[in-house]
Amino acid sequence: MLDIVVVRRDPDRVRRSAKRRGLDPSFVDEILRLDSEYRSALAGLENAKAEKNLVSGRIGKAADKAAAARDAKPQLDALAAQIAHHEALAKALSPESSDSPLRELLDGTPNLLDDSVPDGSDEDANVIVRTWGTPRAFDFSPKPHWEIGEELGVLDFERAAKLSGSRFTVLRGMGARLTRALAQFFLDRAAARGYVEISPPYLVSRETMWSTGQLSKFSDAMFQDSGADLFMIPTAEVPLTALHGKEILAGDDLPRKYAAYSPCFRKEAGAAGKDTRGLIRQHQFEKVELVWLTRPEDSFASLERLANDAETLLQELELPYRVAALCAGDTGFNAAKTYDLEVWLPAQQAYREISSCSNCTDFQARRASIRFRRDASGKPELVHTLNGSGLAIGRTLVAILENYQEADGSVRVPAVLQPYLGGTGRITGA
């Protein structure tokens, strides 16, 4: 959620950002109009209440309270009617009311883009910031991961479809073990870099989901239990970011760095026909997520460090990748700035997203109310939140299968993972 004060004071900045995202900026004027209407309604309400409080207070101090109450009755009745009138008006306009038009507009307004975000409407305009590693030269034709996996017996798409339908995978033998090894490896590295490991709930309340900005009104991306009103997390970013919601942290406690392994559940409703083969796009996948809570002035420097933490994992796995600065049109609702890490997939002859690292500035912190105090006498301020995958486990498995495949159909195990697999250096079957 944007700061309404920023919209009031610097509407041009909001318009500019919205335009860069490809939105019609006229909603800004609508917000300004509704906001000023709301505030005048609020002033009317508060004045009437102040007067009523004054009269009531006088009754409380009178010697004969009953008589005083009787005398004041006509005046108080009139005030009560006034208050009721203003109250209805203010409530209908208030950004706090879940069905007010102002709230709807604010809810639908994405974060302000950072000036460093490149212009552009879609991923073709993303800017490659750096590239690491050299794609391996194969002396045979590299197979896609689903072929490798099925032939080795580590991936089973048919049985997954039997159990659950499309976009699910059964991992078998070394496939399952490698997945577990990756989770362990990522978490160990995160711990070494100062992240506190969290094992969060995988189901969260509507309020939690809303507070981190995942629950935009038109989003049907999530699985949910409508009875209990719980949502299956689409990423551990949700519980990790909301962990300190409605809290005021001590300034000394920042930055806070958290890492969590979790399954992630996504409907992928808008992706029909995309990545239908293999485990690139699944309804259920695993991920280690990294989240930072920082002081406002530190968040952009922290984004570089967060991205670097994720990159290090790819370097240790010796997987070639590149880093893309997402353009305005490709940057998500919550983010002021995002880097995508894209890993090389030889079968596709393409770099594919394996991590997304974003600085959400105060956008999520405002909704979730995550604040800190600079010093004991200071006022609470909103923290900045950042999140990034470190890394997506399924896609890392894809990258390993494809990049480490051999002509005989076997797959070598990256050196850093071997200790997690009892020293196994090569996968020759499940």
Add this chain to the structure above:
RNA sequence: GGAGAGGUGGCAGAGCGGUUGAAUGCGGCGGUCUUGAAAACCGCUGAACCUUUGCGGGUUCCGUGGGUUCGAAUCCCACCCUCUCCUCCA
């Protein structure tokens, strides 16, 4: 799922329906004292929003939402959550 207890400020813990945004203690901040520190003593110490150039003024908040009343932390109703016991269960 059944029974009971409870939800008040950073924490602990009071609170006859009327200057109670809330006693008291702890913690925190500032000061006195001290070579320094501790102790002791004194003072200050919740949040959001509206308004004001500023000083300030106002409204709201004691789990949430309703209700009674001129007036509610205090009375009534519903809901949520936590804890204890039982039941069940990985």
